[in-house]
Amino acid sequence: MTDAKQPQDQTTHFGFTQVPVNEKADRVREVFDSVAGKYDVMNDLMSMGIHRAWKQYAIDLAAPRAGEQALDLAAGTGDLTIAMSRLVKDQGRVVMSDINMEMLNQGKQRLLNKGIVGNVEFKQIDAQEIPFEDNTFDIVTIAFGLRNVTDKDKALREMNRVLRPGGRLLVLEFSKPVVPGLGPIYDQYSFKLLPLMGRLVANDEESYRYLAESIRMHPDQDTLKGMVEEAGFGRVQYYNLTGGIVALHRGYKF
Amino acid sequence: MGANPSWLEGSPLLGAVEIAVNRVVKDHPEAAEKLASLEGRSLQLDIRNAGIGMRMYVASGAIEVSLPPQPATQQNRPDARIEAGVGDLMRMAAGQSDAVSMIASDLRIEGNTDVAQQFQKLLQEAPIDWEGQLAKVVGDVPAYEISQIGKRLFGLAQHAAKSFFSDGTEYLRDESQDLAWPHEVKEFRENVETLRDDVARLEARIFQLKAKRA
Numbered sequence A: 001m002t003d004a005k006q007p008q009d010q011t012t013h014f015g016f017t018q019v020p021v022n023e024k025a026d027r028v029r030e031v032f033d034s035v036a037g038k039y040d041v042m043n044d045l046m047s048m049g050i051h052r053a054w055k056q057y058a059i060d061l062a063a064p065r066a067g068e069q070a071l072d073l074a075a076g077t078g079d080l081t082i083a084m085s086r087l088v089k090d091q092g093r094v095v096m097s098d099i100n101m102e103m104l105n106q107g108k109q110r111l112l113n114k115g116i117v118g119n120v121e122f123k124q125i126d127a128q129e130i131p132f133e134d135n136t137f138d139i140v141t142i143a144f145g146l147r148n149v150t151d152k153d154k155a156l157r158e159m160n161r162v163l164r165p166g167g168r169l170l171v172l173e174f175s176k177p178v179v180p181g182l183g184p185i186y187d188q189y190s191f192k193l194l195p196l197m198g199r200l201v202a203n204d205e206e207s208y209r210y211l212a213e214s215i216r217m218h219p220d221q222d223t224l225k226g227m228v229e230e231a232g233f234g235r236v237q238y239y240n241l242t243g244g245i246v247a248l249h250r251g252y253k254f
Numbered sequence B: 001m002g003a004n005p006s007w008l009e010g011s012p013l014l015g016a017v018e019i020a021v022n023r024v025v026k027d028h029p030e031a032a033e034k035l036a037s038l039e040g041r042s043l044q045l046d047i048r049n050a051g052i053g054m055r056m057y058v059a060s061g062a063i064e065v066s067l068p069p070q071p072a073t074q075q076n077r078p079d080a081r082i083e084a085g086v087g088d089l090m091r092m093a094a095g096q097s098d099a100v101s102m103i104a105s106d107l108r109i110e111g112n113t114d115v116a117q118q119f120q121k122l123l124q125e126a127p128i129d130w131e132g133q134l135a136k137v138v139g140d141v142p143a144y145e146i147s148q149i150g151k152r153l154f155g156l157a158q159h160a161a162k163s164f165f166s167d168g169t170e171y172l173r174d175e176s177q178d179l180a181w182p183h184e185v186k187e188f189r190e191n192v193e194t195l196r197d198d199v200a201r202l203e204a205r206i207f208q209l210k211a212k213r214a
């Protein structure tokens, strides 16, 4: 995925390492290619299963209703898609998408195994260029995906564009711990434990080091809130989960 | 004016309140009907001296709970605002809406009173499982935040009870003999105590759940 308007010598951060913008998308893809198979196991280990509670909270606050149209960006193996497809029922639709075909196939297989068919579509989508018309969806979700997107502002504007007026955006992402004392523990956890677990479980320490670093580079709660507002959303609010290790941001298209 | 909301900024409790109300609305047609009549309306609830202020907004048949917008402007004014002391909330929670509690009440309503009353009825009458809902998000509510809320409510409950019995009762007895029946005062005192115990029990339960998760 290359962006023609992007000068060659421009760099962006890949974790803490500066890499050319063009290269970032490829490297992000490599990372997820290499962990796709173990992703679910890693996900559970990484957050000791708490990520299920985080996702449930996100779904509860998205509150999908029967007949609604939802777009799940960076869907990975599809946890949010699964939950939403049950709630929008047969008369609704969920588009499960990811930039990475490998991930998307994993997710598709997982949904088929669970017997979830009929109201889910699968589509390879880059969050920065969403191939849907304006005012298409009632809900757009992106869970643990925004930090991997190179141009977050552009992606947020795209999310705004494809939402209907009154539609809602939910961004679930790692953030800045707000509980005093949690910061240092979390640093230890993300910098030492994550890569270690990456090596043990996914046989890929480098990939998980990248994850840990990209988590740290992600904008904090208030910064992201500002970005979501800047992209055109109103009534933007965030909810710190597990002491701010993760934050859920919600905004409405006017 | 509105209570300083800073300590609620980013709190998952705001979401928990929203989820609790919407769950009831989903399962109870009467509540859904009440909510439908409030479509597009907003209410701000400020709890005096507790730093709790929240905005409720009804859209597409669901309630949305957020912090009051900052800064408050003419454009983002709610349709109605209820400012309540903790004592009012306790009376509301205890389902008291008789003459005694009305007179003792320091509830203040601004804006569209019709809207305010509809919201009030909804929150009062809907069988909302606050405790269950809180317990669900508890893994995500930091312990210090819970204890802060517990302490605030506990402290305010004590304060409210004290001032009610010292000034309130006397006022009622002297001014209008026939309003403050001793048995009503006793009942109210019991309600206060029940609520205080509920808060303590909830706090204990939350710590238990936290410990289990840790």
Ligand SMILES: C[S@@+](CC[C@H](N)C(=O)[O-])C[C@H]1O[C@@H](n2cnc3c(N)ncnc32)[C@H](O)[C@@H]1O
Binding pocket: A028, A029, A032, A043, A073, A074, A075, A076, A077, A078, A079, A097, A098, A099, A100, A103, A125, A126, A127, A128, A142, A143, A144, A145, A148, A149, A150
């Ligand atoms: C950590 S996974 C999250 C998966 C899932 N949403 C979850 O919460 O379990 C991040 C996903 O973001 C995808 N991704 C990275 N950059 C993206 C982009 N620009 N557009 C869409 N998806 C992207 C990756 O392929 C990966 O599957």
